[in-house]
Amino acid sequence: MIENIREELARLEGLGLRRSFKVIVGPQGPVVRMDGREVLLMCSNDYLNLANHPLVKKAAIEATERWGASAGASRLVSGTMEPHAMLEERIRQFKGVEAALLFNSGYNANLALLSTLADRTAEVFSDRLNHASIVDACVLSRAKVTRYANRDIDALERLLKTSKARTRIIITDSVFSMDGTLAPLREITSLAERYGAMLIVDDAHATGVLGNTGQGSLEHFGIKNPDIIQMGTLGKALGSFGAFVAARKEVIDLLISKARPLIYTTALPPSVCAAAAKAIDIIEEDPSLLKRLWQNTGRLKERLSLAGLDTMESSTPIVPVLAGDAKKVMKISASLLDKGVFIQGIRPPTVPDGTARLRATLSAAHSTDDIDRAAAAIIEAFNVQ
Numbered sequence: 001m002i003e004n005i006r007e008e009l010a011r012l013e014g015l016g017l018r019r020s021f022k023v024i025v026g027p028q029g030p031v032v033r034m035d036g037r038e039v040l041l042m043c044s045n046d047y048l049n050l051a052n053h054p055l056v057k058k059a060a061i062e063a064t065e066r067w068g069a070s071a072g073a074s075r076l077v078s079g080t081m082e083p084h085a086m087l088e089e090r091i092r093q094f095k096g097v098e099a100a101l102l103f104n105s106g107y108n109a110n111l112a113l114l115s116t117l118a119d120r121t122a123e124v125f126s127d128r129l130n131h132a133s134i135v136d137a138c139v140l141s142r143a144k145v146t147r148y149a150n151r152d153i154d155a156l157e158r159l160l161k162t163s164k165a166r167t168r169i170i171i172t173d174s175v176f177s178m179d180g181t182l183a184p185l186r187e188i189t190s191l192a193e194r195y196g197a198m199l200i201v202d203d204a205h206a207t208g209v210l211g212n213t214g215q216g217s218l219e220h221f222g223i224k225n226p227d228i229i230q231m232g233t234l235g236k237a238l239g240s241f242g243a244f245v246a247a248r249k250e251v252i253d254l255l256i257s258k259a260r261p262l263i264y265t266t267a268l269p270p271s272v273c274a275a276a277a278k279a280i281d282i283i284e285e286d287p288s289l290l291k292r293l294w295q296n297t298g299r300l301k302e303r304l305s306l307a308g309l310d311t312m313e314s315s316t317p318i319v320p321v322l323a324g325d326a327k328k329v330m331k332i333s334a335s336l337l338d339k340g341v342f343i344q345g346i347r348p349p350t351v352p353d354g355t356a357r358l359r360a361t362l363s364a365a366h367s368t369d370d371i372d373r374a375a376a377a378i379i380e381a382f383n384v385q
């Protein structure tokens with residue numbers, strides 16, 4: 001048995017696809033300690049630097065003191081505590097929706113949504129570049145799954161037109177996590193309305209990032225449709241952990257009664273809920289956070305584009321730089337780290353073959369100096385390789 005595993009590891013190594021962890025010493029932030037020295041961190045999803053915000057940490061600590069370290073049971077047994085109820089109400093207000101329900105991660109929430117809303121007779125229309133959790137959720141749903149080319153509205157319409165399924169579900173990332181591009185949500189919403197399809201929007205990288213007040217992609221596009229089912233995460237811009245679904249009350253009620261990834265898992269710890277609720281308060285009270293995030297994003301993209309690097313049509317704080325080959329991108333990433341700039345390379349199967357890329361993510365807490373230093377290092381690393 002162990003021989004097979006060794007062989008598989010060697011095969012992955014040969015392809016430049018063997019993965020390993022890099023340990024960060026101390027909290028997340030624009031600058032972190034790694035391997036005994038300080039490096040500029042430019043691949044965290046902690047967009048607003050809230051993971052280490054004093055008030056977010058204080059909320060988590062106080063919640064632990066008041067409610068303990070664990071929820072001790074699943075939500076439907078005895079694991080629903082005040083922090084869960086309070087956070088769900090906070091999210092409901094923040095998102096301006098009928099109801100919200102917590103999940104233990106975005107991965108879980110996507111599994112829950114598709115396995116609850118789709119059955120064997122349903123057809124799920126899924127963008128080809130949707131997050132891996134949606135791909136897995138499609139499998140778990142046992143529905144017929146039809147994938148359409150990335151952001152291709154015409155392809156989606158053709159498929160909807162010919163579909164014979166009674167239940168049709170369109171699911172899309174709002175921000176494609178490896179490209180930083182946006183789904184054409186206005187057009188997709190119209191198609192969903194026209195063809196009587198349910199629409200699920202994965203706002204993992206949009207929550208706390210897109211829209212004037214950070215509500216997410218629907219705010220960004222000015223879409224007001226209470227039938228849209230939104231999934232957002234708490235572990236990215238909200239600096240905590242977990243996820244939520246925001247939807248009509250009936251959708252939430254059905255998830256509570258049927259979603260196995262909710263029913264058969266222990267509820268989030270109180271500290272995590274309290275931290276996320278505080279993060280929402282901070283985002284609402286301090287619009288300068290979002291402003292700085294987008295200023296930093298514009299600055300990095302401008303520097304890279306001027307140097308002729310391909311940032312792949314990104315229109316968010318996720319900034320990919322196309323390298324192509326998996327080994328090449330890992331070399332570039334390693335050479336950047338040597339210069340004190342930590343940006344991960346992303347390889348297949350996370351991205352399609354031949355499109356390995358460096359993937360930078362910006363933070364509101366990066367200084368202009370940080371951005372300029374990173375840009376110079378990226379440009380140099382690409383020129384050398």
Ligand SMILES: *Cc1c(COP(=O)(O)O)cnc(C)c1O
Pocket residue numbers: 104105106107108110131133173175177202204205233234235242243
């Ligand atoms: C990160 C991410 C998820 C998973 O969320 P977790 O809370 O980290 O499990 C789901 N969808 C997309 C698009 C993501 O980027």
